Amino acid sequence: MQNILETKDLRKYYGTGANQVRALDGVSLSVKKGEFVAVVGTSGSGKSTLLHMLGGLDRPTAGKVFVEGTDIFSLKDDALCIFRRRKIGFVFQSYNLVPVLNAEENITLPIELDGNRIDRNFIREIVEILGLEQKLNSLPGELSGGQQQRVAIARALATKPAIILADEPTGNLDSATSQDVLSLLKVTGDQFGQTIVMITHNEEIAQTADRIIRIEDGRIAGSGYKGGDHHA
Secondary structure: EEEEEEEEEEEEEOOOOOEEEEEEEEEEEEOOOOOEEEEEEEOOOOOHHHHHHHHHOOOOOEEEEEEEOHHHOOOOOOHHHHHHHHHHHEEEEEOOOOOOOOOHHHHHHHHHOOOOOOOOHHHHHHHHHHHOHOOOOOOOOHHHHHHHHHHHHHHHHHHOOOOOEEEOOOOOHHHHHHHHHHHHHHHHHHHHEEEEEEEEOOOHHHOOOOEEEEEEEEOOEEEOOOOOEEEE
């Protein structure tokens, strides 16, 4: 099966000389289409920097990121912005919903920004799986944290992206709601053949994924499929 996401010797350094911080120090990894991968690390391990690089939100000091075969950092800023909007769905810890738009408008916003026709049947299917049918006219402020995160997942899925990047997606949720949101993320991933990379510091949450990649001090410390088939 093809790699949908690949990094080659990815490096991100801040500062110079004795004060230099190597947030990423030579990370090479690949993710196959349809995989659900968790990247686990403590605070300061480099996992959030990695997510920013995978999503084209920040440019590396050196190295490459390929999404569906495109070397994303060979793109100029405007082209990268368009590529990101079309090919990468983001789910953030803080939901990042637009407060003055209702749930349905938030879900379809990235499609409308691109000037594309909204596939209403597809949106309806996502909304039903995520249990949001009764909440489409609600503003984010009228929704619980778990409901807001489900809207954010729907928004990420709506553009039919190549990959979904989830940054601590349950960070603001209690444990019961966290499990609900995670299982929905997994179900929608399976249902739509979606590739998901989730960043987390939480071991228990990481166990939801098909494969876990550990990152320490800006380097990959280990990777393995659940069930003990470990490989570096």
